[in-house]
Amino acid sequence: MAQAETSFATPPAYDTARIRASIEAVAIPLGALVASAIIFSVFLTLLGKSPLQFFELVWRGGFGSSFSLQNTLQRATPLILTGLAFAIPARIGLVMIGAEGALVIGGFAAAALAIPLVSAEAPVYLTMLLMVLIAMAAGGAWNAIAGWLKHSRGVNETISTLLLTYIAIAIMNFFVEGALRDPASQNKPSTMPIGKDYMVGNIPGTDVHWGLVFGLVLAVALQVLMSRTTFGFAARVTGGNPRAALAQGLPVGTLIVVCSAIAGACAGLAGYFEVAAIHGQANASLVAGYGFTGILVAFLARHNPLMIVPVAIMFGAIEASGGLIQRRMDMPDATALVLQGIIFVVLLASDSLYGRFAIFQPKISTERT
Amino acid sequence: MTALALPEDLSSHPVAGGRTGAFSLETVSMTKVFGSLVALDDVSIKVGAGEFHALLGENGAGKSTLVKCIMGFYQPTRGQLLVDNREVLIKAPADAQAAGIGMVYQHFTLVPCLTAAENMVISRADAPAVIKWAKEKEELQAFMERMPFRVPLNTVAADLSAGEKQKLEILKQLYLNQRFLILDEPTSVLTPGEADEILGLLHDMARAGDITVLMITHKFREVNAFADRVTVLRRGKLAGSGSVNDLSTDDMSKMMIGEAQMREKAPRLARVEPKSTIEIAGLSVDDNEGMRAVDAVNLKIRGGEIVGIAGVSGNGQSELVEALAGQRSLAGGAVIVNGRRFDATRKDFADLKVFGLPEEPLKNAAVKRMSVSENIAFRSFDKAPMASIGWWLKPAAMRDNAVRLIDKYHVKTPSAETPIENLSGGNVQRTILARELSGDVNVLIVANPCFGLDFASVAEIRAQLIDQRNKGAAILLVSEDLDEILELSDRVAVMSGGQITYQAPIDETDRNTIGKYMAGH
Numbered sequence: 001m002a003q004a005e006t007s008f009a010t011p012p013a014y015d016t017a018r019i020r021a022s023i024e025a026v027a028i029p030l031g032a033l034v035a036s037a038i039i040f041s042v043f044l045t046l047l048g049k050s051p052l053q054f055f056e057l058v059w060r061g062g063f064g065s066s067f068s069l070q071n072t073l074q075r076a077t078p079l080i081l082t083g084l085a086f087a088i089p090a091r092i093g094l095v096m097i098g099a100e101g102a103l104v105i106g107g108f109a110a111a112a113l114a115i116p117l118v119s120a121e122a123p124v125y126l127t128m129l130l131m132v133l134i135a136m137a138a139g140g141a142w143n144a145i146a147g148w149l150k151h152s153r154g155v156n157e158t159i160s161t162l163l164l165t166y167i168a169i170a171i172m173n174f175f176v177e178g179a180l181r182d183p184a185s186q187n188k189p190s191t192m193p194i195g196k197d198y199m200v201g202n203i204p205g206t207d208v209h210w211g212l213v214f215g216l217v218l219a220v221a222l223q224v225l226m227s228r229t230t231f232g233f234a235a236r237v238t239g240g241n242p243r244a245a246l247a248q249g250l251p252v253g254t255l256i257v258v259c260s261a262i263a264g265a266c267a268g269l270a271g272y273f274e275v276a277a278i279h280g281q282a283n284a285s286l287v288a289g290y291g292f293t294g295i296l297v298a299f300l301a302r303h304n305p306l307m308i309v310p311v312a313i314m315f316g317a318i319e320a321s322g323g324l325i326q327r328r329m330d331m332p333d334a335t336a337l338v339l340q341g342i343i344f345v346v347l348l349a350s351d352s353l354y355g356r357f358a359i360f361q362p363k364i365s366t367e368r369t
Numbered sequence: 370m371t372a373l374a375l376p377e378d379l380s381s382h383p384v385a386g387g388r389t390g391a392f393s394l395e396t397v398s399m400t401k402v403f404g405s406l407v408a409l410d411d412v413s414i415k416v417g418a419g420e421f422h423a424l425l426g427e428n429g430a431g432k433s434t435l436v437k438c439i440m441g442f443y444q445p446t447r448g449q450l451l452v453d454n455r456e457v458l459i460k461a462p463a464d465a466q467a468a469g470i471g472m473v474y475q476h477f478t479l480v481p482c483l484t485a486a487e488n489m490v491i492s493r494a495d496a497p498a499v500i501k502w503a504k505e506k507e508e509l510q511a512f513m514e515r516m517p518f519r520v521p522l523n524t525v526a527a528d529l530s531a532g533e534k535q536k537l538e539i540l541k542q543l544y545l546n547q548r549f550l551i552l553d554e555p556t557s558v559l560t561p562g563e564a565d566e567i568l569g570l571l572h573d574m575a576r577a578g579d580i581t582v583l584m585i586t587h588k589f590r591e592v593n594a595f596a597d598r599v600t601v602l603r604r605g606k607l608a609g610s611g612s613v614n615d616l617s618t619d620d621m622s623k624m625m626i627g628e629a630q631m632r633e634k635a636p637r638l639a640r641v642e643p644k645s646t647i648e649i650a651g652l653s654v655d656d657n658e659g660m661r662a663v664d665a666v667n668l669k670i671r672g673g674e675i676v677g678i679a680g681v682s683g684n685g686q687s688e689l690v691e692a693l694a695g696q697r698s699l700a701g702g703a704v705i706v707n708g709r710r711f712d713a714t715r716k717d718f719a720d721l722k723v724f725g726l727p728e729e730p731l732k733n734a735a736v737k738r739m740s741v742s743e744n745i746a747f748r749s750f751d752k753a754p755m756a757s758i759g760w761w762l763k764p765a766a767m768r769d770n771a772v773r774l775i776d777k778y779h780v781k782t783p784s785a786e787t788p789i790e791n792l793s794g795g796n797v798q799r800t801i802l803a804r805e806l807s808g809d810v811n812v813l814i815v816a817n818p819c820f821g822l823d824f825a826s827v828a829e830i831r832a833q834l835i836d837q838r839n840k841g842a843a844i845l846l847v848s849e850d851l852d853e854i855l856e857l858s859d860r861v862a863v864m865s866g867g868q869i870t871y872q873a874p875i876d877e878t879d880r881n882t883i884g885k886y887m888a889g890h
Contacts, residue, residue, distance in 0.1 A: 230759065234751070237736055243696050244747070249719075
């Protein structure tokens with residue numbers, strides 16, 4: 001009895017255990033990044049290029065001037081949202097890689113809804129609101145299909161989200177090249193432009209559109225949802241051990257479908273901003289790979305909604321510096337993809353390292369009860 | 370003496386090939402250290418040729434570590450192994466096989482879709498790339514003739530009964546000419562009748578000088594009935610050894626447990642105010658392959674009653690428990706608690722006060738990476754005071770509750786915030802007990818609650834179950850340990866082939882009768 005009291009009431013053990021665990025959660029992804037940089041440097045050296053120059057250019061192209069910083073943030077915006085779209089299902093134990101499809105279907109739905117509203121000259125803010133809502137609803141419903149199939153029919157969610165992505169792209173192409181095609185779009189079939197008045201503007205004093213603010217707000221909101229609400233708690237129990245969740249009577253099916261829908265809504269919102277802030281219409285440019293880079297972002301952030309923001313900005317910087325690297329180092333566009341691919345593989349491999357380093361482990365009493 | 374002999378290369382060891390009789394085995398100061406944990410501390414045991422030797426100890430006492438060091442799965446940190454009084458070095462399981470040491474595991478290692486003959490031939494280290502089956506079968510027949518027991522050679526392993534499978538495992542070792550057999554709790558999957566038969570056969574073979582047996586067990590009954598000598602380990606150290614004839618069960622259990630404080634058996638009250646009943650009405654459940662695992666089972670449990678379900682594992686017990694716990698959907702029938710249908714929703718669990726202690730709590734009742742505090746909150750995180758307006762968590766209330774229950778249930782943990790996976794098995798089970806039993810319990814579904822736990826934890830858990838019974842809860846206890854069922858139950862039921870085949874009040878039945886129904890007669 002007395003022993004039990006002294007053993008649980010010692011705050012230092014609590015502090016060090018938690019601190020060690022969080023240091024581990026940062027140190028391992030960081031180590032993976034360094035290892036990826038080294039491997040990529042070898043790749044560059046073999047090509048006769050200077051790794052130092054490459055990383056210097058990434059820094060300059062991503063953060064070197066206020067122009068490049070804004071460019072970086074602009075590119076980070078969809079990555080924050082698609083990163084969230086991977087991270088939220090991951091917390092409930094699902095590997096959903098369909099953010100690309102939800103983004104496409106959300107962006108397309110917004111562009112399609114805009115056609116009648118714009119031609120009827122509907123109020124600007126109402127139109128924007130409706131476009132946001134339909135983009136999130138379409139993306140959410142799209143991804144929820146995979147969640148529902150998973151729960152009710154046991155269909156593997158990774159496969160179904162991937163296949164749903166192809167279907168989403170095909171649906172958009174079907175309409176963009178057919179019924180909803182703007183006759184003026186000759187070389188690149190697109191929907192009717194929504195027009196300058198209905199486009200989303202920039203944050204005052206910057207060249208960054210309002211999507212960044214939405215991304216930040218959603219990241220904070222989802223962090224709070226997952227860590228401070230009963231919904232998040234139930235989702236974490238389900239993600240950690242579905243059998244235990246069932247034995248507690250938790251509504252596992254509902255939780256899975258809702259988390260899938262939240263994820264799809266995030267990606268759908270990214271689609272809205274691609275249409276309403278960048279392209280002004282829906283076309284093949286929506287299929288830009290943001291959904292897949294988001295997987296990488298979420299992995300590096302350990303599926304932690306807040307950590308997704310800095311990680312997305314880092315990848316935004318790599319993309320933003322692409323042009324500079326192309327010009328200065330005479331290297332093709334795909335260079336950035338090679339780096340991303342290396343990071344992803346190293347990161348996946350590093351996942352097996354958790355719990356392997358003694359310095360991160362709290363000292364467990366060897367005494368048995 | 371032998372310490373001077375140099376370790377030999379086993380490939381040239383005389384034990385390897387032509388040996389036909391039993392041989393002795395000895396460990397000298399065997400020590401194994403994992404990081405800061407001393408799993409095995411200076412253990413010297415001697416098993417004489419032709420001896421049936423029992424290795425007793427609680428879970429975590431070091432039995433498995435010792436055996437794994439002998440078998441070459443682990444390299445001991447210090448210490449030697451003597452086979453036939455000559456030191457040998459065993460670096461890998463293949464070396465142990467070459468030395469004539471074979472192991473029969475707790476769970477079967479047969480390939481289910483191959484016949485008994487095929488299973489035996491493929492287990493040979495020197496099985497040729499092209500097997501001449503006619504010749505092999507002939508040799509196997511001849512081999513079987515020499516053995517005191519047989520199994521049908523042309524039956525696929527999946528169709529053999531558990532007892533036959535265990536016999537086949539042993540025959541496989543003898544076929545490989547392993548004359549020193551290590552058995553790891555070999556009877557846990559057998560009916561009492563099968564267990565007695567197989568141990569009896571091994572006992573006779575040892576007596577005849579054909580084999581030496583080292584059996585890991587925690588069942589005193591088996592030690593007393595079959596073993597010649599016994600070695601007891603406790604907390605990685607040698608706690609004692611001796612001839613079974615010279616030691617009473619009491620002596621052995623003292624060696625196993627040491628001076629640990631045990632909770633006394635709770636008295637079973639004769640008159641109990643019942644709180645509620647649970648009725649299982651025509652319940653059918655399918656297994657993962659869609660086969661009917663539980664077939665229209667009817668069972669009614671009154672408040673203040675423990676009904677124990679005995680049975681050989683794999684006869685539908687785990688599917689029944691999973692269905693009651695909400696982990697498996699029903700194929701038919703219903704569960705009725707206090708006259709109301711129970712559908713294993715969160716509301717049903719809370720309203721009807723149904724609780725559970727599933728087997729393997731880390732797998733069924735806890736989330737490894739979540740803290741002890743969070744794991745304790747699974748039942749109550751969405752209710753006041755841990756949640757306001759139904760969805761906003763109050764971590765402080767969660768922690769206060771956890772600290773209170775950790776104290777009350779003597780859970781040994783560095784802190785309430787430690788991930789539950791860092792706790793020992795007994796403390797994980799205590800955490801789950803704290804969560805499931807600290808409130809008002811009407812119905813309790815329990816499955817193998819003491820599996821793999823030390824004596825102190827077992828005594829604690831059993832006393833808690835009796836407490837709940839005395840308070841009027843209806844308790845369903847599914848256990849593979851017949852002794853546990855005989856100790857705790859007011860009424861015993863036997864499950865066989867997905868059905869309840871036998872039911873009787875505890876004082877109107879006995880081990881033999883239950884055993885017969887377990888075997889399906």
